Amino acid sequence: MACQLDGASTSGNPLDLRVEFVETDAGAGIAVIEDDRSPKEQISVLPSLLPIGIPPVLKSIQDEIREEFFNHPEELEVHQARHTQRVFPRETDLASLFAIGTSQSQTSIQVKRNMTTGEMLGFYEEETDTGGTLTAKNSCSLFRTPGPPSQSIRGTTTNFPFWPGGMDEANVDELLKASADTIIDFKTGLKSCPPGLDHGIDYSKFKSPQASGVFNLADILDETNFENIFQSEENPSSPDSLQAQEDGSQDDISIEQTKVLDNLLPEEKQQTDNTKDTNASEQKRTQRSPLEEVWAEKVDISSDVVDFHKKIPKMAHEWPFELDTFQKQAVLKLENHECVFVAAHTSAGKTVVAEYAIALSAKHMTRVVYTSPIKALSNQKFRDFKQTFGDVGLITGDVQIHPEAFCLIMTTEILRSMLYNGSDVIRDLEWVIFDEVHYINDMERGVVWEEVLIMLPEHCNVILLSATVPNTLEFANWIGKTKRKKIYVISTLKRPVPLEHYLYTGNSTKTSDELFMLVDSQRRFLTTGYKKAVAAKDERSTKHSKSFGARNQRGGNMAADKNIWLSLINRLRKKDQLPVVAFTFSRRRCDENAARLESLDLTSSAEKSEVHIFFNRCAQRLKGTDRKLPQVLQMASLLEKGVGVHHSGILPILKEVVEMLFAKGLVKLLFATETFAMGVNMPARTVVFDSIRKHDGTTMRNLLPGEYIQMAGRAGRRGLDSTGTVIVLCKGDVPESSELNQMMLGRPTKLESQFRLTYSMILNLLRVEQLRVEEVMKRSFSEFHARKDSKTQEERMRKLQEQIDEKFDITELLARSDYERYLDNCEELLHLRAHVQEETLFSNAGMKMLQAGRVMVLDCAPYQQHVAVLLKINSKKTEKTLTVLVMTQEADVSDDVTTSKWLPASLLRKTLFRPERKASQVVTEVSPKHVSYITDRSFKIPADKIIADHERRKIPRFSLDPPDQSTVIATQELLRLVESNPDGLNQVDLLSDLGLNQIELVEEVMRMRSLEDSIATAFTCVNLPRFDSQVDEVEAYLKLKKEFNNIKYLLSEASLHLLPEYQQRVEVLKELRYVDTGGAVQLKGRVACEISSHEIVLTELVFENVFATLDPVEIVALLSCVVFQQKVDLDEVNFTPRLKEGMHRIIEVATMVGATQWQLGIRQPVEDFVATLKFGLVEVVYEWAKGTTFKDITNLTSVQEGMIVRTIQRLNETCHDVRNAARVIGDPSLHAKMEKCSELIKRDIVFAASLYTH
Incomplete structure (x- = not known):
């Protein structure tokens, strides 16, 4: 394409040059060229290099050049003004006064393609939300202006988050309507009374005029939608129209509209065609699937993908091995840009x-x-992915490496922070990979996964990697419903390396062969192996007791433990079953076990040399004094012998050394806690369990199946071992067979919601007016079960509303009578009667009265007010029932006329059923709640004979036999009682005769009597002429309304189980002035958003100026209380006077916050809230900040080195949070102090760089 600026080329003026703009580089740019040819010689139109020409634009290039050149003279070069200055004669143009100036483009150019072939068909303009007014400070749109580069990675708390995917965007007006929780039905729900007035006009009594035979054709045409008809003619093969035909959407043209058009046809044709079409349409509607939302689909991996390489001829990444079926299926889904949930066995290859x-x-x-769930795993994955892809970055709390990379590794907490802070990185995200998703069950941190999944924008697809869990489909359904995306669930059928489970009862070299298989590779539990283990253990215990008597419980156990480990490791070594991971559920026991095996040497001289060189090279990162730490020296000695220790008390750099040496096969025996089972693929040949019992923070318990499977799954190296070996040590008695079976073969723990409300979450959402906390709560996994059938419920509501609308006459009747109150009283009375009967009949006094022959009155269909005699009591697992003989009449069951149970006579039990035809009987079972009352009458009957006769006549060949004489006599006795007592029998008094003395039951009995009195005298509706015939219809109507209101409540936010706690927390925030009465976040709330843990307490400390009088070393020491989690006796901590004063001040503030919470309904005792602040490391951090060496500070506490390092690292993040809080409130002094705090602690071994990142 070319365009030119006209002008006189002979003037020599640069403005008069004749130039042309030519498209270059396949449309990638525009070049300006001079044109000295005559107009005849000029090219009128240059051919476009784009296949279908230049896309449309809002303004021509000429207009843009003129606007930029003439309207902004301040941008011209000052020293060249003489070349550009020019005077133009003024021309009057009154029409220009009416012109509207151009504004920023509100459209974007989009490419139109053939969705089948991908061929480009053309361009079209599309409206966008872009504009200079949309920024990160006022909009959740992806089209908002990007923020400054300094905030592009982590964002800032003043930014709005991007709009969460799956959540309908709403403007402020809609939010206000939603907060009112009103649903307006414009057909039947219009208000007749203005707000604030007592009376209005009821338009329902003004009936619409009857339709005449004259109709307006324009009205009919207005109601008919011809858009789809024309669309089908123009593009009959378009995907949309084809999909509409497949879905039956052509039938969605309203039947009512069809009927209107059919009215134009002759009557005979209308009757035949209309009936045929309507029936066909209705049949299609009934055949459609119900409104069931299924967002998860299980992918079949039982057979291989035969055409995999045809579907993906050129893969984005290749591996040197053939992919498994589940991996191929996942790759296919990723190529289709679809979300997957891969639940695979340990070491199956989820990382692919x-x-x-x-x-x-x-x-x-x-x-x-x-x-990933933990920082250590993030570091490991950073190294692995960087070796594979190169351009990989790492973002953790204290480290930020190459954040501009296309692949970022981070913990889930960091991603949550980026989402809330509106990081611009989120714009470019295509995939978010969640590893170790089963960690969502973690009570403390599981909520983070739910928050992130809810807050992710729509354009972000998710990949979830997890160990095998039983409810993958349920969890995937929740994610799909939340994000409105289909989730494909891919699960492995079996482990790539099967496991064999053993019990080890040996304790010496002689007994090292006492290894008994308990579960084979086919997952069969071997009872014979269990019995052999029990027998071996019993035999040795008997011999020992005879020879030596009772064993020394303390010293003997320690020596025995050493012998057990030595015998087992030597056996495994001989059988070539090393390396082995020994899981021990105590950091102290890990260290003790490793120390006891100092005589064990599992490495060759060459391996010792390799370990020594590698360890020294890693130790070079440490300061000279840090290299001499006892833990460092001890670990170096152990590792050279092939023994390692891995738990949270070990220094991070030493844990990484152990992991790397284990991956190289140089660590033959590793004592580890269960955290080693999480994360990077480091399988062993054998896994040993020191015990199957652990302390979970509350009590000692057996391992759960999921925990056992996760750790046992480390056994078996794919490609090296045919099976993996799992051994359970039996140091004491052999565990129960049922416990072992459940642990080894039981179902893993389900994924369960740990969603909870935090002040940080509430404040981060409240600061964005468009986002509502209730919407996030509604989308949590904990609410999924209550709302997963919401579409079905909404459809049910619609049908109920239609049924209610049809009963307009009953609505009027209820408005002018007390029917509703009457039926409410009746329903309450029946409920109380049923409950009291269930509680009292089988009490001690009730059982004495319930003997065979006791007469009672029933109140259940079809035996309303029928007398019966008790034959026997049946005791079942779920409940007790009564076998009774009921007096009826012949053909009673087929009678259609039944007495309403809502009539006062029935409710007050004033009359008894009296047969109008020949008396008959039925032997049946009834529930205690169906007994109206027990009478004071009884007579002797042969109950067994009556029951036997009844059972005999149930046999087909005896079904026509007359009842036995005993049955006839019992029936006649009941008839005699009814005829002699037409107004009812005397009933047993529950209070006096049964001696009822439970307060709750006595109150219920008194309430029953009160209700009976009111039903008898207090209601006028019972006197209405048609009461007997109307009461059942009114009750059915009220039942419909009750069901409608119940569904409406369940679908509303009022049914959220966390809503009361949310309201209480908001009241706390209002009381402490974090938000105003309208819910707008105030200054204190904005400060709290900057802080990640204990946000309320720290914010109060900042606003109370608690840190103003303290030095940086004192501030950082006291702040350790919010990150340290271990219990330490404070009597062992030496506080300076100023530290002690600061501690008391912090406790005062925490007590104030805790008391406010308690007063406003949050049921956390003040003492428990204050106890979350732990001051056990104040002295250690104080000395560290003063410059004391790490070796010296370890002598000040019993806390292990790894825990000290972890606490100080987290403390650095807290210092950054408080520093940002100081910036928000404009306190430069506190800001400088917190900078200094960070500098004081950020040194030496505590912040030594990870081996995975360098």
Whole structure:
């Protein structure tokens, strides 16, 4: 394309040059060229290099050049003004006064393609939300102006988050309507009384005029939608129209509209065609699937993907091995840009799915985030992915490496922070990979996964990697419903390396062969193996007791433990079953076990040399004094012998050394806690359990199946071992067979919601007016079960509303009578009667009265007010029932006329059923709640004979036999009682005769009597002429309304189980002035948003100026209370006077916050709230900030080195949070102090760089 600026080329003026603008580089740019040819020689139109020409634009290039050149003279070069200055004669143009100036483009150019072939068909303009007014401070739109580069990675708390996917965007007016929780039905729900007035006009009595035979054709045409008809003619093969035909959407043209058009046809044709079409349409409607939302689909992996390489001829990433079926299926879904949930056994190869997503992101030039539950796993994955993909970044609390990379590794907490803070990284995200998703069951941190999944924008696809869990479909359904995306669930059928489970009862070299298989590779529990283990243990215990008597419980156990480990490791070594991971559920026992085996040497001289060189090279990162730490020296000695220790008390750099040496096969025996089972693939040949019992923070218990499977899954190296070996040590008695069976073969723990409300979450959402906390709560996994059938419930509500609308006459009747109150009283009375009967009949006094022959009155269909005699009491697992003989009449069951149970006579039990035809009987079972009352009458009957006769006549060949004489006599006796007592029999008094003395039951009996009195005298509706015939219809109507209101409540926010707690927490925030009465976040609330833990207490400390009089070393020491989690006796901590004063001040503030919570309904005792602040490391951090060496501070406490390092690292993040809080409130002094705090603690071994990142 070319365009030119006209002018006189002979003037020599640069403005008069004749130039042309020519498209270059396949449409990528525009070039300006001079044109000295005559107009005849000029090219009128240059051919476009784009296949279908230049896309449309809002303004021509000429207009843009003129606007930029003439309207902004201040941008011209000052020293060249003489070349550009020019005077133009003024021309009067009154029409220009009416012109509207151009504004920023509100459209974007989009490409129209053939969705089948991908061929480009053309361009079209599309409206966008872009504009200079949309920024991160006022909009959740992806089209808002990007923020400054300094905030592009982590964002800032003043930014709005991007709009969560799956959540309908709403403007402020809609939010206000939603907060009122009103649903307006414009057909039947219009108000007749203005707000504030007592009376209005009821328009329902003004009936619409009857339709005449004259109709307006324009009205009919207005109601008919011809858009789809024309669309089908123009593009009959379009995907939309084809989909509409497949879905039966052509039938969605209203039947009512069809009927209107059919009215134009002759009557005979109308009757035949209309009936045929309507029936066909109705049949299609009934055949449609119900309104069931299924967002998860299980992918079949039982057979291989035969055409895999045809579907993906050129993969984004290749591996040197053939992919498993589940991996191929996952790759296919990723290529289709679909979300997957991969639940696979340990070491099955879930990482392949993550790697392919990363490769796809690189191919598409988008970004991908890999999240993990722990920082250590993030570091490991950073190293692995960096070796594979190169351009990989790492973001953790204290480290930020290459954050501009396309692939970012981070913890889930960091991603949550980025989402709330509106990080611009989120714009470019194509995939978010969640590893170890089963960690969502963690009570403390599981909520983070739910928050992130809810807050992710729509354009972000998710990949979930998890160990095998039983409810993958349920969890995937929740994610799909929340994000409104289909989730494909891919699960492995079996482990790649099967496991064999053993019990080990040996304790010496002689007994080292006492290894008994309990579960084989086919997952069969072997009872014979269990019995052999029990027998071996019993035999040795008997011999020992005879020879030595009772064993020394303390010293003997320690020596025995050493012998057990030595015998087992030597056996495994001989059988070539090393390396082995020994899981021990105590940090102290891990250290003790390793120390006891100092005589054990599992490495060759060459391996010792390799370990020594590697360890020294890693130790070079440490300061000279840090290299001499006892833990460092001890670990170096152990590792050279092939023994390692791995738990949270070990220094991070030493844990990484152990992991790397284990991965190289140089650590033969590793004592570890269960955290080693999470994360990077480090399988062993054998796994040993020191015990199957652990302390979960509350009590000692056996391992859960999921915990056992996760750890046992480390056994078996794919490609090296045919089976993995799992051994359970039997140091004491052999565990129960049922316990072992449940632990080894039981179902893993289900994924369960740990969603809870935090002040940080509430404040982060309240600061964005468009987002509502209730919407986030509604989308949590904990609410999924109550709302998963919401579409079905909404459809049921619609049908109920239609039924209610049809009963307009009953609505009027209820408005002018006391029917509703009457039936409410009746329903309450029946409920109380049923409950009291169930509680009293089988009490001690009730059982004495319930003997065979006791006469009672029933109140259940079809035996309303029928007398019966008790034959026997049946005791079942769920409840007790009564076998009774009921007096009826012949053909009673087929009678259609029944007495309403809502009549006062029935409710007050004034009359008894009296047969109008020949008396008959039925032997049946009834529930205690169906007994109206027990009478004071009884007579002797042969109950067994009556029951036997009844059972005999149930046999087909005896069904026509007459009843036995005993049955006839009992029936006649009941008839005699009814005829002699037409007004009812005397009933047993529950209070006096049964001696009822439970307060709750006595109150219920008194309430029953009060209700009976009111039903007898207090209601006028019972006197209405048609009461007997109307009461059942009115009750059915009220039942419909009750069901409608119940469904409406369940679908409303009022039914959220966390709503009361949310309201209480908001009241706390209002009381402490974090939000105003309208819910707007105030200054204190904005400060709290900057803080990640104990946000309320720290914010109060900042506003109370508690840190103003303290030095940085004192501030950082006291702040350790919010990150340290271990219990330490404070008597062992030496506080300076100023530290002690500061501690008391912090406790005062925490007590004030806790008391406010308690007063406003949050049921957490003040003492428990204050106890969450732990001051056990104040002295240690104080000395560290003063410059004391790490070796010296370890002598000040019993807390292990690894816990000290972890606390100080987290403390650095808290210092950054308080520093940001100081910036928000404009306190430069506090800001400088917190900077200094961070500098004081950020040194030496505590902040030594990870081996995985360098």
